[in-house]
Amino acid sequence: MKRAFDTEILSVGTELLLGHVTNTDARDISEMLSRIGINVKYHSVVGDNPARLRQCVEIAKSRADIIVTTGGLGPTCDDLTKQVLAECFGLRLVRDEDVVRSLYEYIDTGRGLTENTYQQAMLPEGCTVFPNSCGTAPGCAFEKDGKVVVMLPGPPKECRAMFERSALPYLRRLSGEVLVSHALNIFGIGESRVDDLFAKEMNAMINPSMAPYAKECDCLLQITAKAASEEEAEAMIAPVRAHVLEVLGDLVYGEDLECLEQAAMQALKERGMSFAACESCTGGDIARRFTELPGASAFFLGGAVTYVNAVKTELAGVPEALLEEKTAVSREVAQAMAEGIRARLGADLAVSVTGLAGPDGDGVHEVGTVFIALAAPERTWVRETHMGVNRTRSFIRRMAGNHAFDMMRRYLRGMDVE
């Protein structure tokens, strides 16, 4: 009989409920568990309150096979996770002399240990103790009533280190499966169109499975497979990936990337090329995004933020007459900006953006009208976009930047640019 491994992560700490800290422990543990094929079905957070914690443990017992707690193991009076969990599973807390010794080594002040420091050495009888490599409070794990309980400290560094070193090997013994997941990054069509295209297949798929996710100005398709080994899981993913690539073609800009600028950087690296930028309505966001990537200086020379017309002329050499004739929000000015900055800085490529990010218009164009240009040695391309008057300023700016990086990646990989 196959054993089930539905897991609940139960985080204990009033600071989480006040919003003073983010629950990164639950995210970290979920990510690491899903890699070894253990399904996290629930996260819950409760404050430092014994009655409410007890109720949450009872709920977790009723719906999960593995309960992972984080937080509430420290020496202060509001740290009550061990007491409550032991009680809920009918176990006594006993003093672990090895832990007492290591507490002495760690925080020996020459004056002995305080009463509440000793509390950290009180652990459920018969448990496996997890040493804390970055702090004092040890964690532990036990099996009882057909459930597995793992208790980890709250501070993210301690929690993560203990999970990786002690809890993961402990849990891996229980599972025979691995879970592998890849994201195909998509720009050019939205999440709901992707969903339309693959809805039938997705509904019929169980393992491997596939699901679309919207990001701010692009989206992704996540393909996940569960198998006995990593190789086997990868082999299950391969035909699904191939099918998606066949349907979507070059709308897929990468795999497991965070953003389009990473795809642009990869393509610049492959071709050994540099670029510059001349930005009006994006106001420096293209430069900022690319230079967030470590190693950007090998590909990005610099750029101009030409917010007013005179600066378009001064820094990028856009002719005053052209600005007067065509206005700043035009195909021609976008082209002149890209070509001007490319020549000025001696870059292989240059991108430019000019348009209306709102909230105010210019009386001529609608908010959301943006021209994006790419100047290359052989020619310049310009995309004209109308993103809609209801889009926010930050959406319009981010989307314009995505178009610029998309044009670069397409040019560098020999695809249609416009």
Add this chain to the structure above:
Amino acid sequence: MKRAFDTEILSVGTELLLGHVTNTDARDISEMLSRIGINVKYHSVVGDNPARLRQCVEIAKSRADIIVTTGGLGPTCDDLTKQVLAECFGLRLVRDEDVVRSLYEYIDTGRGLTENTYQQAMLPEGCTVFPNSCGTAPGCAFEKDGKVVVMLPGPPKECRAMFERSALPYLRRLSGEVLVSHALNIFGIGESRVDDLFAKEMNAMINPSMAPYAKECDCLLQITAKAASEEEAEAMIAPVRAHVLEVLGDLVYGEDLECLEQAAMQALKERGMSFAACESCTGGDIARRFTELPGASAFFLGGAVTYVNAVKTELAGVPEALLEEKTAVSREVAQAMAEGIRARLGADLAVSVTGLAGPDGDGVHEVGTVFIALAAPERTWVRETHMGVNRTRSFIRRMAGNHAFDMMRRYLRGMDVE
């Protein structure tokens, strides 16, 4: 009888359980609710699964007065929050024609709307609709069976904006008392120092109350008063504000602001002055941040992102000999960049940044060494900062920008700049 407002935040999305994203929505909502005196007692997370979501809703109904959901409102087939919530409260979903109209405006492609886009206009009968200012899926709220239900979209920007604009006023109505809260924005000392300075008073205060909050590169003191009317609450806050201002002086850069660039813009407006920027390691982030503010074009002329040395010379006129003698990361080059761009663009003021944001060093300076300059008609000031080798790239860039905006605001308001 005082009504209870125990709250559960229920987040829906398999991506949270896979650890692909962090539950920042729960953190943001918790923080904002605690400021208006509503207690969050539980967070829970469940995947895109109707049966498990239904169980979670039943648990939330049994232990909370207010249920706030996040996620699962989008157009794809795994978005099921509205259906399940409506079902659990015995409500039908009905089509909201106002929402259909706004969907048309938002994403009209000339081909009409797809079937799954329409789904977003299906809302629980009798609910209050919350428009989505950053996306398509609307949120909503209703009261039923003595419970209040609020449904918000999952993407953090959409969730936060809708919570602030629509959900917060909706929830505030429920409470008979008025809660007024003001944040004093602080730059130049950290949250823990602020905590030290006011710890005694804060511990003794109940209403009004005061609490420090750390932001990414600055901090704030939140003063909150609860009273029968807004005027009464404001009158309770006034002496506390006066005391804080007396202790902190010009370290307080504003009140209820989001960021330092807003303080800089206010000061530029008061003095009717313009500025330009020349950025090396911030890579356009100063220009990007300032131009995120609507109306930026009245004060910001433009700037240069001078990522490589040749561009510092080409766009900002920094002498090659100076770059060779002092290196790019120096007080002298920072000064030349600010003065160069100021003269070139004819701005009243100019700021510049040059330094090491990491992760790689230059073999001479430590990562975190950054020079920030402000050039004004009468002279130029330079700040030298050492942020520490353990800071992240994005922290160093943001902090450098904060220094630039702080120098501008101080100059414009006649305070010490260095």
